[in-house]
C-alpha cells in the first residue's frame with residue numbers, strides 16, 4: 290500500500306481542501322501517514338499570508354525531501370500561486386499546483402504512477418469539485434461555499450492568490466451538507482475565503498445559513514471566519530437557532546479607526562462593537578474570536594493601545610495575532626511608514642499577554658455550567674472534544690464514543706496557555 | 717483580465733487626466749473600481765470608474781502622484797495603446813431602493829470625485845449635494861457636469877472656491893440633516909474626520925459608504 294503524507298499551512302479553507310484530497314487518496318487505497326514519517330507522496334498545502342508562512346512552507350519542502358528524496362512531492366496552495374517560478378525551479382518538487390487546480394492533485398499523482406506525466410496546467414480548474422471529507426482528519430465536516438475575495442484590503446495578498454470571489458451554487462451546497470450529515474457528520478463548518486460575501490443568483494450568505502439550519506438531522510452548524518462587513522439583521526436573527534453554535538470568528542485586524550481606514554477595512558470600531566453587542570444580546574456568553582495584525586504601516590503607540598483596549602473590552606475568546614509583514618504587490622507594501630521589527634515584536638508580546646488573560650477570564654465563566662461536547666478522541670472513560678462555543682473540553686464518563694454529543698458539567702479548567710475546560714458527563 | 721484600447725486622453729490640469737477607453741462588453745455598477753495597467757505589465761493600480769453605467773466607453777480620472785509609478789506611466793499612454801483591465805471591484809455602490817427617494821451628500825477629495833461623477837452621470841435625477849475638497853480651483857474637475865448649486869468647491873490653498881477651507885471645516889459650519897445618505901471618497905484622513913463630524917451631527921451612516929484611495 291502506498292503512503293501519502295500531508296502538511297497544511299494557514300487557513301481553515303486549506304485544511305478543508307487537504308481533508309478532501311486526503312479522502313480521495315484514502316478511497317484509492319493510499320495509507321495516510323504523519324508528515325514526519327517516510328511516505329511515497331508528500332503534499333504540502335502552503336500558505337503565503339505572511340513571511341513566516343512562506344518560511345514554514347519552505348522548511349516542510351526540505352523536510353519531505355530529506356525523509357524520502359524519491360517521493361513525489363507536490364506543492365499546492367497560495368505559495369504555489371505566489372512563488373510559482375521559484376518553486377518550479379526546485380528540482381526536488383515534482384509538481385507545483387495552483388489553487389484553482391488543487392482539487393485535481395490526486396489525478397495528477399495517479400497519472401504519475403501510470404507513467405503519465407501531466408503538466409498541472411492541464412488539470413481541471415474547479416474550485417468546488419472536492420469530494421466529501423468524512424474520512425479526513427476531523428469529526429467536524431467542512432463544507433466549502435465560496436472562494437476568493439474582492440475586498441482588496443491593503444495588506445492582503447489573498448485576492449491575487451485565491452482570485453476573484455466565486456460562490457458555489459446553493460443546491461450543491463445543500464446537497465453536500467445533506468451528504469455529510471447522512472454520512473454521520475455531527476458538526477458542519479462553513480468555509481471559504483470571505484463567506485459573508487456569498488452571492489449566488491438571489492441567494493446571499495444569510496439565505497444559505499437559513500436553509501442549512503432548516504435541514505433535518507442531528508447536527509450543529511458552525512460559521513468559520515467572517516468579515517464584519519458581511520452580514521445584516523437576518524443573519525443576526527438566525528444566531529439563536531438551536532442548531533447554530535454560539536461562536537463566530539469576526540476579523541477585527543485593528544482597534545484603531547485610522548488604521549482600519551488605511552487597511553481599507555469596510556467598518557469602524559463603533560460598528561464592530563455594535564455587531565458584538567447584538568451578537569451577545571442573543572447569548573451573553575457567545576464566543577467571539579478574532580484576528581489582529583500588529584505593526585501595520587503607520588500604527589502608532591496610540592493605535593496599538595486602542596487595539597489592546599478593545600480586546601479587553603470585547604472579551605474575545607481567542608485572538609489570533611500576527612505581525613504585519615510586507616506582501617509584494619499589495620498597497621501596504623508601498624506605504625512609507627513601515628513599523629520597526631523590534632517594535633512589532635514588543636507589541637506582539639504585550640498583546641499576547643493581554644489576550645491570554647482575556648481568554649482565561651472568558652473560559653473561567655464556564656465553570657459550573659454545561660457544554661454539549663462533540664467527542665473527537667476517547668478511550669471510553671475520558672473524552673476530548675469541543676463544546677458548542679468551540680472551547681476544548683476534556684471530561685470523564687461511561688462508554689464514551691467518538692463523534693457523539695454529550696452533555697458535560699464543567700468543573701474546572703487547566704492552567705495552560707490554551708486552557709481546557711474539564712468536567713463530567715451528565716446523565 | 718481584458719485588454720481595452722485607449723481612445724483618447726483628456727488633460728484637465730498639468731497633472732490630472734482622463735483616459736477614455738473602449739468599453740467592449742465590460743459592465744459594472746456605478747461606484748465600482750477597476751485595476752489598470754499597460755498590457756502585460758505587472759504594475760497595476762486601482763482606479764474608480766468615472767463614466768456612467770450607460771456610456772458607450774469607459775473612463776477613469778487620474779492624478780499623477782509625485783514619485784508615483786503607475787499614475788506617471790499611464791499619463792503617457794496614447795490613443796491605440798492597450799490597457800489591461802481587471803474588475804469591476806468594490807462595494808461603494810448606491811442602494812437601488814434609495815436612489816430616487818433619499819437626499820444624498822457626496823464628499824470627495826481630489827480624484828475621489830471620480831465614482832461620484834459616475835453616480836451622478838448614471839442617475840442624473842438624484843437629489844444630491846457634492847462637496848469637493850481640493851487645493852486649488854483648477855482641480856474642480858469638469859464641474860460643469862454637475863447642476864449649478866449642487867456642487868460646492870472647497871479650496872484649501874486659495875480663496876477661489878465656493879468655500880475657503882477643507883471640506884471638514886465646511887461640514888462643521890453647515891450641519892447636515894440626519895436623514896441624509898452620505899458617501900465619502902478619497903483621502904483617508906478626510907474620511908476619518910468627516911465621518912466623526914457627520915456622526916456628531918446625528919447622521920445615521922449605517923453601513924458606512926466610504927472608499928479610501930490612500
Ligand SMILES: Cc1cc2nc3c(=O)[nH]c(=O)nc-3n(C[C@H](O)[C@H](O)[C@H](O)COP(=O)(O)OP(=O)(O)OC[C@H]3O[C@@H](n4cnc5c(N)ncnc54)[C@H](O)[C@@H]3O)c2cc1C
Nearest residue numbers: 761762763764777778779783784785786787827830929930
Ligand atoms: C479603490 C481605489 C480607487 C482609486 N481610484 C483612483 C482614481 O479614481 N483616481 C486616482 O488618481 N487614483 C485612484 N486611486 C489611487 C491609485 O490606485 C494609485 O494609488 C495612485 O494612482 C498612485 O499610484 P502610483 O503607482 O502612481 O504611485 P505609487 O508608486 O504606488 O506610490 C508613490 C507614493 O505616493 C503615495 N500615494 C499613493 N496614492 C496617492 C495619492 N492618490 N495621492 C498622494 N499620494 C499617493 C504612496 O503612498 C507612495 O508613497 C484609487 C485607489 C483605490 C484603493
